[in-house]
Amino acid sequence: MEIREYRAEDEIGWVRCRVLSFLDSAYFDNVFPKKEVYENPAIELVAVENDQIVGLLDIEYEVRERTVCSRGTGLGGMIWHIAVHPDFRRNGIGTQLLKVAEKIAKMKGLNRFEAWTRDDEWVNKWYVNSGFMNVESYLQVFIDGNSELKGAIKSELPDLLPVQAFAHYIGEEKEQIKKRFKRVYECNCYEKKLKDI
Numbered sequence: 001m002e003i004r005e006y007r008a009e010d011e012i013g014w015v016r017c018r019v020l021s022f023l024d025s026a027y028f029d030n031v032f033p034k035k036e037v038y039e040n041p042a043i044e045l046v047a048v049e050n051d052q053i054v055g056l057l058d059i060e061y062e063v064r065e066r067t068v069c070s071r072g073t074g075l076g077g078m079i080w081h082i083a084v085h086p087d088f089r090r091n092g093i094g095t096q097l098l099k100v101a102e103k104i105a106k107m108k109g110l111n112r113f114e115a116w117t118r119d120d121e122w123v124n125k126w127y128v129n130s131g132f133m134n135v136e137s138y139l140q141v142f143i144d145g146n147s148e149l150k151g152a153i154k155s156e157l158p159d160l161l162p163v164q165a166f167a168h169y170i171g172e173e174k175e176q177i178k179k180r181f182k183r184v185y186e187c188n189c190y191e192k193k194l195k196d197i
Contacts, residue, residue, distance in 0.1 A: 006056070015035060038060040041060070047084075132190035135191045141181050145163075174186075
């Protein structure tokens with residue numbers, strides 16, 4: 001297996017790897033038809049085995065404080081995507097991608113990584129085992145159907161009738177929100193301080 005920088009011709013393989021690796025996670029419906037292009041510089045890595053992309057890691061990073069990351073001081077990098085093809089999991093590919101990214105980040109003067117993820121236990125455990133600290137969270141709420149929408153969402157525009165909604169809940173009554181709506185995720189922010197080279 002080779003870890004290298006992403007190339008434009010990798011896009012189809014990148015999309016396939018990302019879609020397949022997210023299917024059995026809380027992000028199962030977060031589908032992209034093409035790879036994102038970032039406003040700021042990015043560390044974009046792929047893991048390749050037998051000409052197939054089996055892992056990927058995208059980190060958009062700051063050249064000015066607080067332009068990409070939501071917290072911290074100094075220059076940070078936001079992990080937007082980290083994924084390992086399901087047929088290649090449990091082989092340390094995600095960890096290898098992260099280690100290469102850390103070396104690159106330190107050379108670029110970054111002092112930390114930030115990542116947000118939903119409440120899949122195995123994903124959260126990977127972040128903790130990789131040296132990240134859980135620093136904050138909020139709820140992501142998918143509101144669907146008349147019974148869930150009633151009293152939660154309404155339109156101020158005549159004849160515009162909401163049928164679904166996606167919301168962030170940042171209040172203190174998380175358990176009530178989890179009881180009221182069927183599809184609710186705890187979205188966790190992880191931060192990893194990068195040690196000196």
